Amino acid sequence: MLLAERDHELSVLRRLFRASADLDQIAIISGPVGSGKTALLHEFVDEAREKGALLLTAGQSRGDEAMTCGVLQQLLDCAATDTATQDAFDCLLCKLADSFTQAPVPSPSELSPALRAISEKLVTISAERPLVLIIDDLQFADSPSLHSIPHLLRRMSGRPLMLVLVDQGLTPSPQAETLDKLSFRARATRIALAPLSEAGVGQMVAAELGGSVERPELVSRFYDASGGSPLLVKALIDDYRISSKVGIDNDPAQHMSGSSFVNAALSCLRRCGPAYLSVASAIAILGKYSALNLISSILGLEVEEVSVLVRELTISGLLWQGTFRSPGITAAVLQTLPHRQRAKMHRDAALLLWRDTGDAGRAADHLIRSGNVPEAQWELQALHKSAQDALNEAKYRRAAQLLEAAGEISSGSGESGHTTAELTRVTWQIDPILGCAHVPDLIEAFWRGDLTVGHASELVGYLLWDGKHSLAEEIIRHLDQRSQSFSAREQATFRLCKTRLSSFWPGIIEPSCAASLAEQGVSSVTEPWQAQAAQALARILRGIPLDGTCTEPEQLLRTTQVDLATMQALCCLLYMEKNERVEHWCELLLHKHTDLEARTWRAMLSSIRATAAVRRGDLTTAMHAARSALEEISEKSWGGAVAHPRSSLLLAAVRLGHRAEAERIVQRSVPEDAFHCRSGLHYLHARGHYFLGMSQPQAALADFETCGDLIRGWGMDRPSLVPWRTDLAEAHLLMGNRSTAARLADAQLECDRGGSPRTSGVALRVLAASGEPRERVARSEQAVDMLRRSGDQFEYARAIAELAQAYRAAGDARRARRASSTARQIAARGQFLSFLPEESDGIQPAEPPAEPVADHSIDRLTEQERRVLTLAARGHSNREIAKRLFVTISTVEQHLTNSYRKLNIKSRVDIPLSI
Numbered sequence: 001m002l003l004a005e006r007d008h009e010l011s012v013l014r015r016l017f018r019a020s021a022d023l024d025q026i027a028i029i030s031g032p033v034g035s036g037k038t039a040l041l042h043e044f045v046d047e048a049r050e051k052g053a054l055l056l057t058a059g060q061s062r063g064d065e066a067m068t069c070g071v072l073q074q075l076l077d078c079a080a081t082d083t084a085t086q087d088a089f090d091c092l093l094c095k096l097a098d099s100f101t102q103a104p105v106p107s108p109s110e111l112s113p114a115l116r117a118i119s120e121k122l123v124t125i126s127a128e129r130p131l132v133l134i135i136d137d138l139q140f141a142d143s144p145s146l147h148s149i150p151h152l153l154r155r156m157s158g159r160p161l162m163l164v165l166v167d168q169g170l171t172p173s174p175q176a177e178t179l180d181k182l183s184f185r186a187r188a189t190r191i192a193l194a195p196l197s198e199a200g201v202g203q204m205v206a207a208e209l210g211g212s213v214e215r216p217e218l219v220s221r222f223y224d225a226s227g228g229s230p231l232l233v234k235a236l237i238d239d240y241r242i243s244s245k246v247g248i249d250n251d252p253a254q255h256m257s258g259s260s261f262v263n264a265a266l267s268c269l270r271r272c273g274p275a276y277l278s279v280a281s282a283i284a285i286l287g288k289y290s291a292l293n294l295i296s297s298i299l300g301l302e303v304e305e306v307s308v309l310v311r312e313l314t315i316s317g318l319l320w321q322g323t324f325r326s327p328g329i330t331a332a333v334l335q336t337l338p339h340r341q342r343a344k345m346h347r348d349a350a351l352l353l354w355r356d357t358g359d360a361g362r363a364a365d366h367l368i369r370s371g372n373v374p375e376a377q378w379e380l381q382a383l384h385k386s387a388q389d390a391l392n393e394a395k396y397r398r399a400a401q402l403l404e405a406a407g408e409i410s411s412g413s414g415e416s417g418h419t420t421a422e423l424t425r426v427t428w429q430i431d432p433i434l435g436c437a438h439v440p441d442l443i444e445a446f447w448r449g450d451l452t453v454g455h456a457s458e459l460v461g462y463l464l465w466d467g468k469h470s471l472a473e474e475i476i477r478h479l480d481q482r483s484q485s486f487s488a489r490e491q492a493t494f495r496l497c498k499t500r501l502s503s504f505w506p507g508i509i510e511p512s513c514a515a516s517l518a519e520q521g522v523s524s525v526t527e528p529w530q531a532q533a534a535q536a537l538a539r540i541l542r543g544i545p546l547d548g549t550c551t552e553p554e555q556l557l558r559t560t561q562v563d564l565a566t567m568q569a570l571c572c573l574l575y576m577e578k579n580e581r582v583e584h585w586c587e588l589l590l591h592k593h594t595d596l597e598a599r600t601w602r603a604m605l606s607s608i609r610a611t612a613a614v615r616r617g618d619l620t621t622a623m624h625a626a627r628s629a630l631e632e633i634s635e636k637s638w639g640g641a642v643a644h645p646r647s648s649l650l651l652a653a654v655r656l657g658h659r660a661e662a663e664r665i666v667q668r669s670v671p672e673d674a675f676h677c678r679s680g681l682h683y684l685h686a687r688g689h690y691f692l693g694m695s696q697p698q699a700a701l702a703d704f705e706t707c708g709d710l711i712r713g714w715g716m717d718r719p720s721l722v723p724w725r726t727d728l729a730e731a732h733l734l735m736g737n738r739s740t741a742a743r744l745a746d747a748q749l750e751c752d753r754g755g756s757p758r759t760s761g762v763a764l765r766v767l768a769a770s771g772e773p774r775e776r777v778a779r780s781e782q783a784v785d786m787l788r789r790s791g792d793q794f795e796y797a798r799a800i801a802e803l804a805q806a807y808r809a810a811g812d813a814r815r816a817r818r819a820s821s822t823a824r825q826i827a828a829r830g831q832f833l834s835f836l837p838e839e840s841d842g843i844q845p846a847e848p849p850a851e852p853v854a855d856h857s858i859d860r861l862t863e864q865e866r867r868v869l870t871l872a873a874r875g876h877s878n879r880e881i882a883k884r885l886f887v888t889i890s891t892v893e894q895h896l897t898n899s900y901r902k903l904n905i906k907s908r909v910d911i912p913l914s915i
Helices: 007-019 037-050 070-079 083-102 108-126 143-155 174-180 183-187 198-209 216-226 230-245 252-257 259-272 274-289 292-299 303-315 327-336 339-357 360-370 377-392 396-410 416-430 432-436 439-448 453-465 469-485 488-504 511-520 528-541 553-559 564-575 579-592 599-615 619-632 635-656 659-667 672-676 678-693 697-713 724-734 738-751 757-770 773-790 793-809 813-830 855-859 863-873 878-885 889-903
Strands: 025-030 054-059 131-136 161-167 189-192
Touching (some): 007 025, 007 037, 007 161, 037 161, 070 083, 070 143, 083 143, 230 259, 252 327, 259 303, 259 327, 274 327, 339 377, 360 377, 360 396, 377 396, 377 416, 416 432, 416 439, 432 453, 432 635, 453 469, 453 635, 469 488, 488 564, 553 564, 553 579, 564 579, 564 599, 579 599, 599 619, 635 659, 635 678, 672 678, 724 757, 757 773, 773 793, 793 813, 863 889
Parallel strands (some): 054 131
């Protein structure tokens, strides 16, 4: 091995060797395992041999401490030149050993005869040659040898003599204490080997891999991984060289887990001794949280002793800031531990962390890693608390893992119901299929009486999602019967459950009861935002105004995590026709929670976004969002609620003219229980429009009538939910039943009086198409104005196209062409051009078209008026124009009024094509 950064140490040994000709010299080379002591010693030995020195060497290993006079035996074996001399040395060593057998520390007079004879023979053998005695791994030397060597050296004083002792420099051993008491040690020269610097590591890399190659990153990573230990650096280089030969990508990080490096690290630990290996095992168990007090408690050692051991392992290059420099070493150390010992250490660590620090997360980690079934109550508490902490950080998979471990403890006890309910809730949010797997256990726990009212209420939701309506109704009846004995909090929790059910599965709660729940509200629950979101949605679906008892939906979205209340708040905005805000919040939450492990919520966010996008006429976004919803979780996971994303996907496909895809969607059956939940209404609405597009008005009529029956039966007859009357009107219009269509459109307008511009605008469009010809233009213009304000680009374009037809029928070809052009521009931008009726030029105008607006009239517009008018002609609403031009809506309205006056026109459909 290259002697990097050891020139000074080697020069000290050379100087001492020269000085030994006049006065005996002692050198003590110390340094941790792997610091290059042996390499330095070999270099010095080679030089001393070349200069004629007689070298007597002894190398020790663990266990040699018990061999009486073992070091002396090795030294004298090197000096024996023939059999007779060897026999003489053996005889003298036997006498010396007998002295130590009779007394642990014999007197000098007892040792003198044997030592004098040994020294005389050594003098004779060495003649005039320098004598160099070398003892490697001094920490393993036997006490009799160490006690005898000082006496031997005094008897050889005056001869060229040098003693080299090599020590690890770790914790003081009994042998080192013996040497400290000897007077000759005061003359010793200590040579401490420090770890290599980064430049020293660079020297080794250059020497081993080629000095002409620049590898600054490699050198830096090797230095960080080895701590400057030459042994570890050499192992890293070996792993690098091997991986290069077999063509593996030479990322420096991978060599920190290479076999050479890991084996070298384990070798260092074993050579340090059992105490060091024990500390290393505790550090591997505890990981980056290996505090000294925890290590000492696990191993039963004093903190001061652990501190010394950790410091020396750090000097050896194995540790940095209390943990292993490489995860490869950690894994290797753990593998050396027997399974039972490793499991016990993990469990001990868990108990210490829970008892002394209250750190539930780390305690739970150790309980899981122990691989044993937990037994004690404190373990259950730690796992539950850690699971809750994980949920607070949106780490759903970790929470599920912890609750599964807790379930093994609580199995068969009164806690099992609570643990199973929590596990079901967490796994359901990850994927409903995972959650529903635990439902049978929850059902058993309910009938045993082990579930709280809150957990029983959640069970009802799981059953409904999974299509088990009869069992869900049975549990609700059972809870109703027990409700008189509920505490105030339990009653509030049960009311919250029924309020939620009345919005998602309306058929399971009586309409009168649902309306009463929406009116009264819910209070006294642990999470008030859950109750506020549930009540707000229940009110909106039943046409009950939001009052001071209800928090605004957007306020709820600002203050809650992504959970059921989030979905309810978004649905509130959806049915309040605030579709832009729905898309804004869905995009924001999906972007914020890109890596959200609760895929159920991500799927629902995408589905709600798709519905809002359809209602804004952004059909490509709607298709993308609906597909994302069906990819986040499988259709089987969606259960009956799959009708919701499918409805958006179907309606978007129909309007975009993707007939083949729409047909595939319709051919795939929807679970029957879909029509027990609100999502079924959306699907019936979408499928009915598919049938209209396929010229199957009878099939469409059936779906729309079913929709109307359900929505009225549930007491949720809100046009913003599903405008079923207008849908029926369109079906009757296609069948030629103009009077029925007009009556239904009028009824829809009456229901939506003062409500949504979108549903009112569509109803006016249908009324115009089905009513008297003389009223068609006026009603169509009303529809266009309404739908322009609604933000629904699809219905807006469709209304303008039908206005164009009304103009043609009235003989106003100029305005018809302008309206048709505007409609087609909007449709082309939204990619639903194929949905608009074909243009017809066959109708002759009743009178000559009016003269086009002169160019000088357009020139009268200001630059800002031209910008506003251009955007208006392209179909943008006043709000969108204001947002694009960074002005207020009132400013936009003022510019439009001025522009209309200057151009002598009445509305945006009259805007000249030259604009």
